[in-house]
Structures are given as structure tokens and as C-alpha cells.
Amino acid sequence: MDRSSATYNWGSSKKRYEWRSEYSAQGVAPRDVELEKELFGEENHVHSGLNFDKYKEIPVKVTGENPPPGFERFEDANLHPCMKENIALARYTIPTPVQKYSISIVTANRDLMACAQTGSGKTAAFLIPTCSALFAQAQQLISRASPNDYRHFKARPLVLILAPTRELCCQIFDESRRVSAFDNIFRAFTDHLLLDINNPHLSENGTGLTIYFSAVYGGAGIAGQIRELERGCDILVATPGRLHDLIDRGKIDLSSVRYLILDEADRMLDMGFEPVIRDVVERKGMSQNRVTLMYSATFPKEIRALARDFLKPNYLFLKVGRVGGTTTDITQKVYWVEEQDKRAKVKELLISQPPCRTLIFVDTKRAADSLDQYLFESKLPSTSIHGDRNQMEREDALLAFKKGTCPILVATAVVARGIDIKDVMHVINFDMPPTIDEYIHRIGRTARVGNAGLASSFFNNSSTGIARDVTRLLVECKQEVPEFLKRYVTSNMRFEDDEDDL
Incomplete structure (x- = not known):
């Protein structure tokens, strides 16, 4: 690999909030104004616009047995308190239709196929409930290498998010940096759930642990991505080809996956990725005890039929507006x-x-x-x-x-x-x-x-x-x-x- 590639600031290497042991005395990390601006600033983050109230008029239909009810306010959702703090920080005030129903369905551990308009908040609709579930269970679920065994360690992600393009992979990674940002680090300390980026081991009092998230995609330096995985990975965003490569290299183990998410699922299954995805899901040791979620703005009938191969029989179908419709904005x-x-x-x-x-x-x-x-x-x-x-x-x-x-x-x-x-x-x-x-x-x-x-x-x-x-x-x-x-x-x-x- 040439030197420029080795030192390039890849999208998958962007800065996250980090907890350090020296912060323990005050129980709070110092502010990082530059990173706050990057993640939550007006110029970098798309906030709801003047026509947001139009969402109330969009018809919503959930098909399937016993769907859980939606909610009207994030405060009413079944989410970890730290996640609710992050939602407020990201300026999500009122859930969009896909969010209010998707979050309820995911927290009820139901498989889901969701079709909603472009720009309607689908990424947050799957990141919020899956990350929230990890906040509550991380101490029992995370897997880390022993100090002298990083090279032989396999990352065991709990959430696996597949995206069809490198650019979308980086964008989902950015959004995950927001929903898992510093607010949960600060407040989780007092709730005995410390997201400790630098110390992957439980502290003596059992309160310090890490939730790591990583992005792996083709074209970027694979050596750097491997080093990230060797530190541990709980939330993994990946393109199918690079994921398959890293599994074959013995760097990723899918046996602990709790949530499998296909973003732009129709494109994933219709642009040549279907054999790779099927191989990853069916023949690479992925846990069968998982929740599978699929999202897109379009879901042609033939692709929906194919998608069922990856879903439990009692999956729910969420339709916001017309399947394949767009916004009047x-x-x-x-x-x-x-x-x-x-x-x-x-x-x-x-x-x-x-x-x-x-x-x-x-x-x-x-x-x-x-x-x-x-x-x-x-x-x-x-x-x-x-x-x-x-x-x-x-x-x-x-x-x-x-x-x-x-x-x-x-x-x-x-x-x-x-x-x-x-x-x-x-x-x-x-x-x-x-x-x-x-x-x-x-x-x-x-x-x-x-x-x-x-x-x-x-x-x-x-x-x-x-x-x-x-x-x-x-x-x-x-x-x-x-x-x-x-x-x-x-x-x-x-x-x-x-x-x-x-």
C-alpha cells in the first residue's frame, strides 16, 4: 500500500468520542467542541424542515400478525435513557412515520421489511432501537481480545448493517457516531454502563466497558480496517464484498449477530449482491437467533419475494405512503x-x-x-x-x-x-x-x-x-x-x- 493511502483520513477512521480513565474522577469527559460541530452542527447535519408537519398526513400501514403500536413522542418509546438523551442532542424532536413504527417493531424483536419515502429518516429508524438495545445488554454481550492475542482475535459484531455502496456505508457510520455519541458516555457512567473507548475490559467495579463501531468497505486501506476490528467491533457497517473478504481472512465471526440490517435492501438484492449476501447469511455461521431488518424507498414485488428468504415467517411489512412513492416537497x-x-x-x-x-x-x-x-x-x-x-x-x-x-x-x-x-x-x-x-x-x-x-x-x-x-x-x-x-x-x-x- 502506498504511503498516501496508509495515511489518508478514511471515512471509516473518523473521530469518535472517547472515554479515558483519567476522566473517572469527575465522571464526565471534557467537551470536544470541534467534534460536536462535526456531528451536530447546523452545516453538517440535516435537521427537519418547514414541511415536517406534512408527515402527519402520510398514510401508514403495517401488515402482519400482532404488530406493536407506534408512539407519538420519543419520550414514550421503549428506549434506553442514554439513547433518549442522544436523540435530543441530535435534535430529533418528533418521530417520522417510519421511525415511530419501526422503532416499536424492532424493540419488540420482530423482523421487518420497511418501505418509506426518500429522506424520511430510515437510517435513524434502525440505528436508534438497535444501539439502544446494546446499551442495555452490552456487559453480557461484548467480545474482546486478550491483551496479547489481537492478531488471532475475530471481531464478533452484535449489529451488522449492509449497504450497497461505499458512500452509503460511510454515511451510516457517521450517523452511528451521532446516536452513540458523547451524551451516553457522560450519563451512562452514573448508570453503570460506561462506553469506554480506550479500555476494552471491565473495571474492578464492573462499570467500565466499550461499545465499538466500525465501517469496512472496498477501496479503502484494508490494513487499517483490520486493526480497527482487532480492537473489537459491536456495530459493523459493511459493503458485502469487503465483509466477505474479511470473513474469509478470519477477522470477523458472525455467530453473535443480534440484528442484521439491509439498507437499500432492494438494491442490495437486485444489483448482483444477492449471491454474496446469501452466502454470508446462510453459510458463514451467522446466528439464526437474530432480528432481520430491511429498509428502502422502493421495493419491487419480485424483490420483496426474494427478501422473504431472509426473514422469519411472522415478519411485518411497514408501508409509509405508496410503495415506491416520493415526497411532494x-x-x-x-x-x-x-x-x-x-x-x-x-x-x-x-x-x-x-x-x-x-x-x-x-x-x-x-x-x-x-x-x-x-x-x-x-x-x-x-x-x-x-x-x-x-x-x-x-x-x-x-x-x-x-x-x-x-x-x-x-x-x-x-x-x-x-x-x-x-x-x-x-x-x-x-x-x-x-x-x-x-x-x-x-x-x-x-x-x-x-x-x-x-x-x-x-x-x-x-x-x-x-x-x-x-x-x-x-x-x-x-x-x-x-x-x-x-x-x-x-x-x-x-x-x-x-x-x-x-
Whole structure:
């Protein structure tokens, strides 16, 4: 491994709150203002927006036997007191629909398949209850190496979260840093549950222990990830390929997994990961005494059928809104733009809008580089991200976008799923996606958690395969239907609600 890779500050190596033995006398750690700003600052963390109250109007349906009731306030949820403190710190005030039902279902130890709109708080919906359960049981469950046996030690995660992309893996890791942050360290000391990052062993009075969380994904330095695992790992976020590799290297043991979570589950099972996931779940020693949770904004019928292979027969299906629907907080504009006119049109849109973070989706890696170069030559601050860029370049591009150094990001589908960046006000489909599900995930990078956003899409003769579904979505969300799509408007514009097999 070259020196730059070995010393790079990977997303999986970001700072966490740490407890040190010298803090014991005062029972509280000193504040880390810089880290607090990184985790909870206005500029780094997406907070609920002005349209948050619209969530009350979204229909919710839970299918299955004896589902537990939801709750209206986080104070009423069956969560560890330390987790409730962290929720307040993260400024989660009122639970979104997926949170109020998902958290209740997970705390009742039921398997779950959940489908909810993009930007509706699904990550917190699974991190909050699973981390809370560990706070209450950590002393009995955690596994650590003896001081002289780190090299032969296998990490035994209690929570395993699988994500389809490296970028989403890093984002979930960031969110886990928030929900397991310093507030539970401070207050847990008096509750005899100390999250002690530096001392992995129980202290003499039995109060000091660690909850470690790690992220492992391809492209980043594997040696550093192995060192993290050798310290112990209780909450593991992983991409399937790197996870499989580390299991085969003897660095991870899945026999203690209490919660298996598939984020963007339909994508996981439909983009070639299904054989790897099946191998990990069925043939790598994973505990059968686990809760399995699946989340996505879209769940095609055939993928739901496949997903059942991993769930208990009495699983629950949570549907928030229509399966595969999107939020009305996104203003959708569809323009007829010929291929040769797209560059001029995207420049026109960028100049006509107030300066804001803008995410531009293209179909190919070559197109991403080409459009990025064109925007750069047009004196517009852009960067690009796609699968051919190495992991350092990908993480640098996202960081520049988040910080506003390069507020225009040209991307392939690598960031279409789950990526949650504050103040993405405009999404542009330079190339229309092939399916309505992909369209929904792309435009869902804006208008997060009740905030408003704009999605502009370039349509031409090469996009007719998605025309009918896009028209239906525009009608469903009460958006303007352009003249060239009006021929697809019929008396029945409802999407087929194919739940008959649930």
C-alpha cells in the first residue's frame, strides 16, 4: 500500500468520542467542541424542515400478525435513557412515520421489511432501537481480545448493517457516531454502563466497558480496517464484498449477530449482491437467533419475494405512503432537451438558480468526467464521483461537495441511494434513469426530512421507456405535466399497489 493511502483520513477512521480513565474522577469527559460541530452542527447535519408537519398526513400501514403500536413522542418509546438523551442532542424532536413504527417493531424483536419515502429518516429508524438495545445488554454481550492475542482475535459484531455502496456505508457510520455519541458516555457512567473507548475490559467495579463501531468497505486501506476490528467491533457497517473478504481472512465471526440490517435492501438484492449476501447469511455461521431488518424507498414485488428468504415467517411489512412513492416537497420539472443541447441547458439552469448545492446525475463514468470538465471550463465550481475514481478521490469529492468548496457534484448512480447531504437544493437528471425506482432515489437526494427541493430532468426520445411512469408520478405529486408528456395522461393514473402477496 502506498504511503498516501496508509495515511489518508478514511471515512471509516473518523473521530469518535472517547472515554479515558483519567476522566473517572469527575465522571464526565471534557467537551470536544470541534467534534460536536462535526456531528451536530447546523452545516453538517440535516435537521427537519418547514414541511415536517406534512408527515402527519402520510398514510401508514403495517401488515402482519400482532404488530406493536407506534408512539407519538420519543419520550414514550421503549428506549434506553442514554439513547433518549442522544436523540435530543441530535435534535430529533418528533418521530417520522417510519421511525415511530419501526422503532416499536424492532424493540419488540420482530423482523421487518420497511418501505418509506426518500429522506424520511430510515437510517435513524434502525440505528436508534438497535444501539439502544446494546446499551442495555452490552456487559453480557461484548467480545474482546486478550491483551496479547489481537492478531488471532475475530471481531464478533452484535449489529451488522449492509449497504450497497461505499458512500452509503460511510454515511451510516457517521450517523452511528451521532446516536452513540458523547451524551451516553457522560450519563451512562452514573448508570453503570460506561462506553469506554480506550479500555476494552471491565473495571474492578464492573462499570467500565466499550461499545465499538466500525465501517469496512472496498477501496479503502484494508490494513487499517483490520486493526480497527482487532480492537473489537459491536456495530459493523459493511459493503458485502469487503465483509466477505474479511470473513474469509478470519477477522470477523458472525455467530453473535443480534440484528442484521439491509439498507437499500432492494438494491442490495437486485444489483448482483444477492449471491454474496446469501452466502454470508446462510453459510458463514451467522446466528439464526437474530432480528432481520430491511429498509428502502422502493421495493419491487419480485424483490420483496426474494427478501422473504431472509426473514422469519411472522415478519411485518411497514408501508409509509405508496410503495415506491416520493415526497411532494420536491418540485419536479421535466424539460425536453436534445442530447446536443444538454450542456447548454444545464449551464443555463445552474446560472439561473441562486447558488446552491446541486447534484447532477449522468449515466456513464465518461459522461461524468466530460461534464465535470465542461463545467470547470465554464468557471463553475464542480467535481465528480463515479466507480472508476479511486476511493480517496471519491471521498475527497463528497467532502468538497459537503463543505461547499465544490457545490456542484456530477455523479453516476453511485450516490443515488441513501446519501444524505445538507442543503442539496437542486437535483438535475442530465440523463434520465432507466426505471422509475431509480428516478425516485435520484430526486430523493433533495427535500430531506421535510425540507423543500427542486428536481430538473432532461427528457428526449431516448427516455420514452420511463415516460408513462414519470407522468404518473408527476400527477400523483400534483406537479406540472409538460406538454410532451400529456399524451401519457389517462383516466387512471394510479400506480399498481401490488401488495396482494404480502
